[in-house]
Amino acid sequence: MAIDEDLLAQLKLDFLDHTTDQLEEIDTTINNQLAGKIPPQDALKIIRRIIHSIKGQAGSFGFPTAGIIAHRLEDFIEDDKKVTPELSINMHAFLDKIREIAESGVEPSSEEATGIMRKLPVKRSTSIQSTAIDFDIQTHEVEVLLVTPSRVSGKIVREELQACGFRVVRVQFALEAFEFAVRSKPDVMIFAMTLDELSGSDLARAFNAMVATSHAPVAVLTSFSLDHPGLQGLPEGISVIRSGATHFPDDMGDFLARIQTECM
Structure with missing residues (x-):
């Protein structure tokens, strides 16, 4: 039995509204942790739960790019123990892109999605030296x-x-x-x-x-x-x-x- 198109459209709108609310919850959680109102481990637990939820649902509702951005953010903060001001800035680079998609209700094209991904922050190491090969350490867009x-x-x-x-x-x-x-x-x-x-x-x-x-x-x-x-x-x-x-x-x-x- 085919699912009613009106129902699908409503579910899609519900997902977008819920995602916007979830992003606001992350913003509040970050601010509260930075202000010392909640412990870092509790803040990251909330943030990771929400990001994981967005990652798992976005593709099902026709927004795979938002899901991939959430996945990349999940990977980005995997080893962090608390939200620092610097980490907050980097996290919002991911969150803002998800918010743009949720507020527009439009899935980016493949080319647009690639451009978004390449501009997202990535963890870089400045303190270790490769044991495999002698490179001049610099930022490479690879x-x-x-x-x-x-x-x-x-x-x-x-x-x-x-x-x-x-x-x-x-x-x-x-x-x-x-x-x-x-x-x-x-x-x-x-x-x-x-x-x-x-x-x-x-x-x-x-x-x-x-x-x-x-x-x-x-x-x-x-x-x-x-x-x-x-x-x-x-x-x-x-x-x-x-x-x-x-x-x-x-x-x-x-x-x-x-x-x-x-x-x-």
Whole structure:
């Protein structure tokens, strides 16, 4: 039975109104925490709950860009322990874009969405030096999509990339990677071998075969040896980054050098 179009339109309006209210709640929570009215851990708990809700619902109501922005904000504040004035400014860069979409009721085009994503803040490292390759540290407008469910390995790889000045966005699931790649158009992609719906090598093969993403350097991050069956038959041009102290520095260094050659 088809859902009534009037009902769908009303649900969409309800979502937009609710999102606006949720954004106001985040604003109030930030202000209260900065004023010392609520503990930082309570404030971040409220903020993360609301952001997660927007992330989960936006796509269902026809606003996938708002969902991706919320996801990127969720990733941006993942390791923060409190809202500082600087973090508040950066958070509002995300929140304001979601608010613009909610107030207009219009989903941005693919090109507009890509432009929005590239202007959002990303965490950058100024205190660590890449162990894999000697780069002149500077800000590079190279965006890397890192797909891994592991916060530990994600942190290690993210820090190496950020040490070289790259923008990094992490997602946890294989299917999320497709939406992010279409909307954000990353310059580089790294997939953990062990994912949920698909393996990292399968994901690498898929993106390598698609015209829209075939230009981007792709790597598979794995703890397996090179002779593992899952790594056999990878198309030419897909790099393999082995984790662990023995291989990671050299493999990561080779991939960073490739990024430098192909994207900068």
